[in-house]
Amino acid sequence: MDISAVANGIDLEAQGITPDxxxxxLARREQVTIDSYDLATIRIDAIGPARGTALLVPGYTSSADTFNCILEPLARRGYNVVSFSQRGQQLSQGPSDVSEYSLERLGADIHELITTMNLGPRVHLLGHSFGGVVSIEAVLQKPEAFASLTMWNSGPECMGGDIESQRHALLEYGPRAFYLSTRxxxxxxxxxxxxxxLNLVEQYYYDRLMGTNPAQLEAGITILANQVNKTAQLKATGVPVLVSHGANDDAWPIPMQREMAEELEADYWVxxxxxxxxxxxxxxxxAELLATFWDEH
Structure with missing residues (x-):
């Protein structure tokens, strides 16, 4: 198979093929029990000799399925890859108590998942968006567990923008109000x-949001609104970092992401x-960009 022929996820969505x-x-859906909650995982084994293992952490309101479009090309580059829905996200179980979604607890979930699924000894960790915030926490907790960290369209501190108004809508009126604000x-x-x-794809994203535990939504957006810059601590770990984003990323300001890369002396790819x-x-x-970075580390 020529992986350059792999369809973009967004093009598949245009054909009505939702991320799930x-x-x-070649991938398989599994469940792993962490802190008494069943978390959904998607796993694909390397095609041919394995070069390493990567763990992909989804963003806010997302799920393990967000990475389906890059799993096979990464496997063909020699990587065992696991994605998962964080506690409370669609497909995974989670508590109804907001306090049980602290950043420390979410970071600990990553380490427990690595141990339970026997992914070690050194994992390439990727965090997309909110997943990047959680991934920094996991690296700071135990840097020796990771071969590298990729901050994928994710930034070091509060992104600003509409986050406070969205948080207010969510806290006051619930998940549908958050949905309305984004629409x-x-x-x-x-x-x-x-x-x-709603068309098929819009319905998928609506159901994904409504299938997320409200406590996770509240805790997650509060973490984002109060995000503290830990770039200096991250650099001190010595874990190799890639900072990468789309040229049209509209979440964290692009200058903020670039400055993070410069402070980390990290690879920076747009x-x-x-x-x-x-x-x-x-x-x-x-997939090619990620595999190239992982190959070097």
């Missing part, structure tokens, strides 16, 4: 769900013609 249906045939910001009909007018979910926008390019 983009899972490659309105995108210039889309906020009542399309009530009217039954993916042209891609937005906040660069792996979906340019799947083959993203």
């Amino acid at each position: 249906r983009q899972i490659p045939p 309105i910001a995108a210039g889309l009909d906020p009542d399309a769900d009530i009217k039954g007018e 993916i042209a013609h891609a937005g906040h979910s660069a792996h979906a926008d340019r799947s083959h390019t993203s």
Whole structure:
């Protein structure tokens, strides 16, 4: 198979193929029990000799399925790859107590997952968006567990923008209010769900949000709103870091991500013609970039 022919996740969505249906045939869905909660995982083994193992951490309101579009090309580059839904995210169980979603607890979940799934001794960790915030915490807790860290469209401190208004809407009125705020910001009909007018892909993302534990949503957005810059501590660990984002990333300000890379003396790669979910926008390019960085470490 020529992996350069791999379709972009976003192009598959344009055909009505939702991220959950983009899972490659060689991948398998599993569950792992962490802190008494069953977390959903997706695992694919390296095709040919294994060069290493990567663990992919999804962002806010996301799930393990977000990375399906890059699993097979990464496996063909020789990597065992695992993605998972964090506690409380769609497909995974989670507590209803907001306090049980502390950043420290989310970071500890990563280490317990690595141990339970026997992924070690040294894992390439990737955190997308909010997953990057959690991944920094995991690295600071036990840096020797990781061969590298990739901050994938993720930044070092509060992203600003609409996050406070979105947090207010969520806390005051619940998950649908958060959904409405994002629909309105995108210039889309906020009542399309009530009217039954969501297309297949829109319905998938709506169901993913509504399938997330409200306590996880509240805790996650609070962590994002109060994110503290730990770049200096991260640099002190000595773990190799890649900072990468789409050229059109509209989450963390791009200068903020670039400055983080400079302070870390990290590799810094910008993916042209891609937005906040660069792996979906340019799947083959993203997989090649990641595998190249992992090969070097």
